Amino acid sequence: xxxxxxxxxxxxxxxxxxxxxxxxxxxxxxxxxxxxxxxxxxxxxxxxxxxxxxxxxxxxxxxxxxxxxxxxxxxxxxxxxxxxxxxxxxxxxxxxxxxxxxxxxxxxxxxxxxxxxxxxxxxxxxxxxxxxxxxxxxxxxxxxxxxxxxxxxxxxxxxxxxxxxxxxxxxxxxxxxxxxxxxxxxxxxxxxxxxxxxxxxxxxxxxxxxxxxxxxxxxxxxxxxxxxxxxxxxxxx
Amino acid sequence: xxxxxxxxxxxxxxxxxxxxxxxxxxxxxxxxxxxxxxxxxxxxxxxxxxxxxxxxxxxxxxxxxxxxxxxxxxxxxxxxxxxxxxxxxxxxxxxxxxxxxxxxxxxxxxxxxxxxxxxxxxxxxxxxxxxxxxxxxxxxxxxxxxxxxxxxxxxxxxxxxxxxxxxxxxxxxxxxxxxxxxxxxxxxxxxxxxxxxxxxxxxxxxxxxxxxxxxxxxxxxxxxxxxxx
Numbered sequence: 001x002x003x004x005x006x007x008x009x010x011x012x013x014x015x016x017x018x019x020x021x022x023x024x025x026x027x028x029x030x031x032x033x034x035x036x037x038x039x040x041x042x043x044x045x046x047x048x049x050x051x052x053x054x055x056x057x058x059x060x061x062x063x064x065x066x067x068x069x070x071x072x073x074x075x076x077x078x079x080x081x082x083x084x085x086x087x088x089x090x091x092x093x094x095x096x097x098x099x100x101x102x103x104x105x106x107x108x109x110x111x112x113x114x115x116x117x118x119x120x121x122x123x124x125x126x127x128x129x130x131x132x133x134x135x136x137x138x139x140x141x142x143x144x145x146x147x148x149x150x151x152x153x154x155x156x157x158x159x160x161x162x163x164x165x166x167x168x169x170x171x172x173x174x175x176x177x178x179x180x181x182x183x184x185x186x187x188x189x190x191x192x193x194x195x196x197x198x199x200x201x202x203x204x205x206x207x208x209x210x211x212x213x214x215x216x217x218x219x220x221x222x223x224x225x226x227x228x229x230x231x232x233x234x235x236x237x
Numbered sequence: 238x239x240x241x242x243x244x245x246x247x248x249x250x251x252x253x254x255x256x257x258x259x260x261x262x263x264x265x266x267x268x269x270x271x272x273x274x275x276x277x278x279x280x281x282x283x284x285x286x287x288x289x290x291x292x293x294x295x296x297x298x299x300x301x302x303x304x305x306x307x308x309x310x311x312x313x314x315x316x317x318x319x320x321x322x323x324x325x326x327x328x329x330x331x332x333x334x335x336x337x338x339x340x341x342x343x344x345x346x347x348x349x350x351x352x353x354x355x356x357x358x359x360x361x362x363x364x365x366x367x368x369x370x371x372x373x374x375x376x377x378x379x380x381x382x383x384x385x386x387x388x389x390x391x392x393x394x395x396x397x398x399x400x401x402x403x404x405x406x407x408x409x410x411x412x413x414x415x416x417x418x419x420x421x422x423x424x425x426x427x428x429x430x431x432x433x434x435x436x437x438x439x440x441x442x443x444x445x446x447x448x449x450x451x452x453x454x455x456x457x458x459x460x461x462x463x464x465x466x
Contacts, residue, residue, distance in 0.1 A: 068443040069436040070404035073415060077436065080422070081429040172298035179408065186300065199308035203301060211296040 001201040004192065011188045012205060021183040023209060029174045029184060030213075032106050034167060037113035042156075044114065045121035046147060059118065066115035071173050074112055079104040079180040101180045109177075113170050120162045124155035157228045164221035168214055175210075185209055240434070243421035247431075250417030251438055257334050257413065258400045264339025265399070266392075269346025276351050287347065294344035300405050303337040307409050334406035342399050349391030354380070356387040386457045393450040397443055404439070414438050 005012075012022045020028075048059040066074065079101065088094045097103050128151050136150045178187035189206040193199050240247060276287035294302070311328050318325050357380055365375040407415040418435035422428035 065436075065440065068440040070401035070415075070439055072404040072407075073432060073436045073439060076415070076419065077429070077432045080419075081432040084422075084426065084428040168295065172300070175298045175300040176405075189301075189304075193308065199312055200305070203305035203309060207297045207301050207305060210298050210301060211293070214296040 001198075001204065004196065004198055004201050005205065008188070008192050011192070012185065012209065016183060016188065016191075019183070022185050022188045023213075025177075025182060025184040026171075026174050026213070029105065029109060029177055029182070030167075030171055033109035033113045033170055033174070036106075036110045037117050037170075040110070040114045041117035041121055042152070044118045045125055046152075048118055048122040049125040063115040063118050066112055067119065071108065071112045072176055072179070075105065075108040075176055075180060078108045101182055105177045105180045105182050109170075109173065112173070113166075116166050116169075117163070120159050120166060121155065123162075124159045125151060127158070128155055158232075160221065160225050160229060164218065164225075167217055167221070171210065171213060171217065240421070241425050241427070243417070243425070243431070246417045246421060247414065247434065247438070250412060250414035253331075253411065254400075254403050254413040254415075254438075255442070257331060257338070257403050257406060257411070258396075260335045261338035261342065261399060261403070262396060264335060265342035265346050265395070268339060268343025269350050272343060272347030273350035273354060276347060277354060291344045291347050294341055299337070299341050299402055300408070302341060303333070303405060303409065306337050306340075307333040330406060330409045330411035333409060334403065334411055338399060338402060338406075341402075342395055345395050345398075346392065349388050349395065350384070353384045353386075353388035353391070357383045382457075386461070389450070389454050389457055393446075393454070396446060396450070400442055400446065401439065 010016070014024045015021055044059050044062075047055045048063070050056050078098075082088055083098045083104075088098055132150055132154070133146065136146045141149065174184060175186045177184045178190060181187070185206050189202050192205075193202040196202065272287050272290055275283045276291070278284055278287075307328065307330070310333070314326050314328065361379055361383070362375055365379045370378065403413060404415045407413050407419075410416075412420075414435050418431040419428070422431040425431070
């Protein structure tokens with residue numbers, strides 16, 4: 001195992017000699033899926049929690065489809081499925097976008113992550129105490145101010161425990177990227193396995209790397225919870 | 238023809254997926270009950286072992302574990318058979334899938350069962366003992382039926398995630414519905430259509446499961462009043 005690390009640590013961490021690989025790519029996949037997923041999920045969750053059906057129905061159809069099918073199938077659809085359509089080849093911009101494996105992977109990851117985040121945020125928005133909303137309305141707040149000052153800050157804090165779980169699951173999901181030839185930790189692991197036949201050691205290193213990322217994330221979320229959810233902690237006597 | 242003649246292939250794949258999911262769930266339920274018993278046990282060593290199991294599984298991605306077990310176990314087996322001088326035993330993707338998925342979701346179910354056991358009021362167990370019931374009778378008359386009510390939503394969620402996780406097993410070569418759809422796509426040059434069909438099959442399974450789980454939850458919640466909303 002030590003020899004393996006000595007030979008391949010660069011590929012596992014940041015570069016395989018041709019370009020970025022390993023940990024850097026995994027973290028990039030994770031950051032983009034979480035970042036874009038979050039930005040899209042907040043407005044979608046507001047729409048999903050809306051009482052107007054023409055706003056909430058399309059969003060719930062979207063989350064239903066993306067949460068009801070495996071991410072691997074979604075990735076296959078975006079990576080091989082769409083690019084096999086003639087219409088995509090004929091269109092210059094679509095062709096350029098879908099030819100790149102990284103684009104397809106990120107598209108599938110972002111759409112999937114966004115669907116789960118939307119459901120988590122919707123639950124929290126709906127659970128906002130009615131009294132807080134009435135108080136805000138009594139103060140004459142507009143709908144925008146109501147969401148920006150009262151509902152979203154409180155709802156997003158309350159989602160932290162569920163959202164941190166989702167972040168760990170997204171980290172686990174990034175392991176699928178290698179099936180679309182993206183050189184993440186898994187791709188490096190498989191290359192090392194093919195080159196050395198030391199399966200147990202190669203996958204063992206990958207497992208340790210992923211566990212290290214997961215524990216760091218969990219530690220970070222614990223600190224955030226201690227700070228932002230202090231008002232929900234049981235009272236100390 | 239609707240599926241260009243690939244209907245039977247897709248159907249066989251669907252059955253393979255369902256079989257894998259159900260067997261994995263059965264393995265996970267057994268491991269989950271054992272894990273919960275270990276974590277709640279007064280024996281420090283057992284409790285520690287249970288804690289290690291759940292922490293480790295939740296930190297390492299399912300795909301990494303699956304490949305680690307699939308390739309790693311094969312090598313251990315090869316060494317063992319060579320040492321004993323018998324023929325090589327090949328691990329087939331189906332058993333590797335059941336073992337890994339059962340092992341992984343067993344850890345998630347451990348947490349579900351642990352929470353559910355703790356949610357049953359202790360006074361009821363003591364009342365059972367006071368009536369002179371044996372430990373087994375307290376378990377299967379009082380603890381288990383009530384525990385199931387608390388555990389069902391968690392089991393249901395895990396089942397839905399597990400069904401989707403079976404798609405990963407096609408990566409190690411199981412001819413499940415994903416592999417069938419990709420084979421059909423390769424020969425008919427219509428990847429888009431057949432991948433959509435695979436997605437639709439998964440959607441049908443998860444939707445049907447959702448309906449059945451809701452019925453089951455209603456059944457186990459008999460006798461619990463809910464506020465009319």
